[in-house]
Amino acid sequence: MSQFxxxxxxxxxxxFHEVIGQEPITETLSRAIIAEKIAQAxxxxxxxxxxxxxxxxxxxxxxxxxxxxxxxxxxxxFAFNIFELDAASNxxxxxxxxxMEQVRIPPQTGRYKIYxxxxxxxxxxxxFNAFLKTLEEPPPYAIFIxxxxxxxxxxxxxxxxxxxxxxxxxxxxxxxxQLKHVAQAEDYKVEDEAYHLIAETADGAxxxxxxxxxxxxxxxxxxxLTQASVLHQLNLLDWSTFAExxxxxxxxxHGQAIATFNEIQSQGFEGNxxxxxxxxxxxxxxxxxxARLHHLMIGSAKKISKVSAQAEIxxxxxxxxxxxxxxxxxxxxxxxxxxxxxxxxxxxxxxHASQVIHEADTxxxxxxxxxxxxxxxxxxxxxxxxxxxxxxxPPPVDLDSKEIASSPKEDKVEESRDEALIPSFExxxxxxxxxxxxxxxxxxxxxxxxxxxxxxxxxxGKRLSLDDLDTPDLLKPKDEPTVNxxxxxxxxxxxxxLASLTxxxxxxLQESDQTSIASILTNLKxxxxxxxxxxxxxxxxxxxLLEAQIPSVNxxxxxxxxxxxxxxxxxxxxxxxxxxxxxxxxxxxxETMDKSNPALRNFIExxxxxIDYSA
Numbered sequence: 001m002s003q004f005x006x007x008x009x010x011x012x013x014x015x016f017h018e019v020i021g022q023e024p025i026t027e028t029l030s031r032a033i034i035a036e037k038i039a040q041a042x043x044x045x046x047x048x049x050x051x052x053x054x055x056x057x058x059x060x061x062x063x064x065x066x067x068x069x070x071x072x073x074x075x076x077x078f079a080f081n082i083f084e085l086d087a088a089s090n091x092x093x094x095x096x097x098x099x100m101e102q103v104r105i106p107p108q109t110g111r112y113k114i115y116x117x118x119x120x121x122x123x124x125x126x127x128f129n130a131f132l133k134t135l136e137e138p139p140p141y142a143i144f145i146x147x148x149x150x151x152x153x154x155x156x157x158x159x160x161x162x163x164x165x166x167x168x169x170x171x172x173x174x175x176x177x178q179l180k181h182v183a184q185a186e187d188y189k190v191e192d193e194a195y196h197l198i199a200e201t202a203d204g205a206x207x208x209x210x211x212x213x214x215x216x217x218x219x220x221x222x223x224x225l226t227q228a229s230v231l232h233q234l235n236l237l238d239w240s241t242f243a244e245x246x247x248x249x250x251x252x253x254h255g256q257a258i259a260t261f262n263e264i265q266s267q268g269f270e271g272n273x274x275x276x277x278x279x280x281x282x283x284x285x286x287x288x289x290x291a292r293l294h295h296l297m298i299g300s301a302k303k304i305s306k307v308s309a310q311a312e313i314x315x316x317x318x319x320x321x322x323x324x325x326x327x328x329x330x331x332x333x334x335x336x337x338x339x340x341x342x343x344x345x346x347x348x349x350x351x352h353a354s355q356v357i358h359e360a361d362t363x364x365x366x367x368x369x370x371x372x373x374x375x376x377x378x379x380x381x382x383x384x385x386x387x388x389x390x391x392x393x394p395p396p397v398d399l400d401s402k403e404i405a406s407s408p409k410e411d412k413v414e415e416s417r418d419e420a421l422i423p424s425f426e427x428x429x430x431x432x433x434x435x436x437x438x439x440x441x442x443x444x445x446x447x448x449x450x451x452x453x454x455x456x457x458x459x460x461g462k463r464l465s466l467d468d469l470d471t472p473d474l475l476k477p478k479d480e481p482t483v484n485x486x487x488x489x490x491x492x493x494x495x496x497x498l499a500s501l502t503x504x505x506x507x508x509l510q511e512s513d514q515t516s517i518a519s520i521l522t523n524l525k526x527x528x529x530x531x532x533x534x535x536x537x538x539x540x541x542x543x544x545l546l547e548a549q550i551p552s553v554n555x556x557x558x559x560x561x562x563x564x565x566x567x568x569x570x571x572x573x574x575x576x577x578x579x580x581x582x583x584x585x586x587x588x589x590x591e592t593m594d595k596s597n598p599a600l601r602n603f604i605e606x607x608x609x610x611i612d613y614s615a
Contacts, residue, residue, distance in 0.1 A: 007182050007210040012054055014072040019051050019058070020178050020206055021170035028165075029059055030068040038063055039163040041135055041144040043120075045151040046167025049205030053118060055167075056145040057082070060114035063143065081110045088122040096123075096130040103134060103142050112143050120146040121153040128155050135161050169204025172196065172298045178206060179213055183225075188217055193227035196300050201234060237269060239303050242281035243310060249322065250314060250516060252541035254351035258344050271343040272333050279326045285311045286319045313519045321353040352541055494561040498528060501557070501565070508556045509549075517549050532566035543571045551609070 013019045016026040032038055042059070044052040060082045062068050085099070099115070107113045123131070135144060135158065146162060148154060176195045183190045198216070202209035216225055216233055231238055241264065248256040264274055287293040288304075288311035297304050329346040336342035494501065502521075509518035525536040537543035546569045557564040593600055 007186075007214050008049075008207045011178075011182055011185075011210070013051070014058065015070075016055075016058055016062070016068055019055055021174045022051050022055065022167055025055065025165045025167065029055070029062075033059075033062050033066065033068055036066075038143065040138050040142070041162040042146065043151075043154075043159065043162035043164045044145065044147045044167060045164065046149070047169055047204060048149055049202075049207030050167045050170055051206070052147040052167055053116070056116045056147060059145065060112075060116065060143075063112050063114070064110040066111070081107045081112065082114045082116065084116045084118065087117050087120045091123045091127055093124070093126045093130050096127045099131070100134050103139060106139070106141050112141050114143050114145060116145045116147065118147045119149070121148045121150045125155075128158060132157055132161075170206050171204070172199040175199040175202055175204075175206055175209045179209060182210065182213065186217070187223060188220075189224040191225065191227050192300050193302065194225050194230045196298075196303070197227065197230045197234070197236060200298070201236070235268065237264065237274070237277045239281060239299070240306075242278055243306055245278065246281065246285070246310060246314070249347065249351045250318060251520065251539065252351050252545055253539045254348040254541070255539075257347045257351060261343060261347060265340065271339050272330060275326050275330050275333070275343065275346070279323060279330075281307075282319055282323050282326070285314050286316070286323075289314075289316065289319075313516060315516050318353070318516065322350045325349050325353065491560055491562040494563050494565065498526060498533070501533065502526070504557065504560065505553055505567070508553060512552075514549060517546065520546065528565075532568050534568050534570050537569055537571045540571060543569050 016030050019026050042056075044056060046052060058071065061071055064081060065071065083102070085095075103113070103115070105113075132155075138144065144162075146154075146158075151159075151164075151166075176199045179190070179195050179198060194216075198209055198212050201212060212234070216230060217223075219233065220229075227238075230236070241260065245257055245260050248254075248260065261274060265271070284297060284299075284307045287296050288308045297307065299307075325346055329342060333339060333342060505521065506518045509515070509521070520542065521535060524538070527534045527536070535546065537546060550567050550569060554564070554567055557567070
């Protein structure tokens with residue numbers, strides 16, 4: 001039986017163009033070899049499994065052959081000229097002295113003697129100092145290639161004498177492409193989702209991905225590797241689990257979210273692992289909402305399609321709040337005594353974050369309205385009363401004759417456009433006092449018209465009723481001019497169809513940046529009754545969220561339909577006793593807000609609304 005060779009060794013690159021994900025480095029080294037501008041020392045640094053040692057071996061062979069292509073076809077062996085040392089086990093001063101003794105001997109074949117020192121950061125300070133002089137002025141035939149995963153541990157004096165090449169992590173598409181190449185060469189059938197799961201698990205290290213692949217295919221009965229098999233053997237959480245969880249959270253259904261988390265924990269996953277996966281999925285949702293970031297989305301076509309569809313429903317506010325809450329929960333997770341409850345509280349806060357924010361905004365708007373009203377009243381009280389330009393004095397009244405005397409003198413009023421307007425007053429005579437006055441007889445009076453700017457002399461000779469004399473407020477000028485009513489909006493008649501009505505509601509919510517509310521209403525059961533249109537909510541939190549938006553929708557429908565029905569939200573599954581208690585609490589809250597904040601009452605009356613305490 002032939003000996004099994006792991007994929008990382010069997011498919012190790014032998015030429016520069018076969019190195020995966022390090023094209024800038026391999027291209028630079030190839031040009032340097034062709035131009036014969038080879039440095040005396042190189043430092044390859046970067047994470048594990050990204051090709052540092054492989055590139056060093058290819059470089060060592062290429063400089064001796066003085067070419068960069070078709071290196072695998074060359075049969076000439078330069079093993080006597082290439083030396084590989086492990087600095088982890090050769091980190092003493094004596095080891096460096098032995099190395100310096102070997103450097104003095106020129107190569108027997110080839111042009112250069114290559115020394116590849118792996119994990120060079122493991123050398124001691126004394127060994128570094130002993131190696132420093134040789135590294136600074138080596139023989140012309142000696143080249144040192146140092147490799148390390150911890151560049152910061154190397155002395156600056158060593159770094160300054162080397163050409164430094166930083167190897168990067170290999171991206172997921174490149175790892176998937178290499179895995180497909182290996183699977184095809186080994187005659188394995190692998191699902192596309194399985195490739196992506198393996199690549200994401202490798203964390204940018206191609207060697208780790210190939211090692212995981214060997215482990216998975218070794219336990220197969222046949223030659224087919226499925227997504228379910230990868231999830232089971234690697235004990236991973238699938239992205240579809242987080243997709244279902246996000247749908248529950250967007251519908252404010254914290255019960256379903258907690259049930260999903262309980263199933264995940266029963267499979268052996270810890271709470272911090274769960275929150276990390278949920279945060280990663282929320283990050284994909286935020287990326288999917290911005291077309292400029294779509295290139296950052298990693299995953300199979302099925303996963304990207306699902307995330308893109310869900311991102312159209314999720315609002316940026318929901319995603320940002322959820323990420324912030326998860327981040328806070330992850331920071332305090334280790335200090336929590338009841339870790340399960342800690343995660344469950346985080347899920348409940350995410351589910352109801354939008355409702356809490358909406359209530360806070362409503363309270364802030366109400367407080368701002370109250371403060372502006374109080375400030376306006378204070379300004380009116382503290383500001384000095386301007387002297388009137390013209391004073392209207394009620395004429396003396398002779399009760400015996402019931403005649404009203406008035407001076408025929410006309411007062412001239414001169415006001416600018418910036419001054420307050422004084423409205424005109426119509427003076428008429430009561431029917432009971434018409435004995436001594438003819439029907440068309442007029443009594444001259446001095447009035448000011450507010451309809452013209454600049455003001456002109458108003459008409460004289462109008463009558464004043466005796467009953468009006470008891471009300472001095474009629475003779476006082478008003479503070480503000482009369483505001484013309486809004487122009488009448490042409491409305492249409494509703495044809496009674498639910499399709500046209502729901503289309504208008506969806507259009508209004510989309511234009512009002514209420515996409516999540518529109519999506520929720522689309523998925524709810526809708527019935528038409530004599531009292532209006534009823535949406536059946538499936539969760540209490542869902543009902544509360546929708547009821548906060550329904551008044552604005554009904555107001556919009558009344559503007560476009562002359563016979564607009566009233567939209568209402570009903571909750572079918574709630575217990576009657578519980579529902580009664582909730583209504584009583586809502587009644588108490590409404591009464592308390594009405595009594596404690598008069599500005600709220602003025603705000604409701606200005607909008608033409610009223611609070612139904614009997615509901």
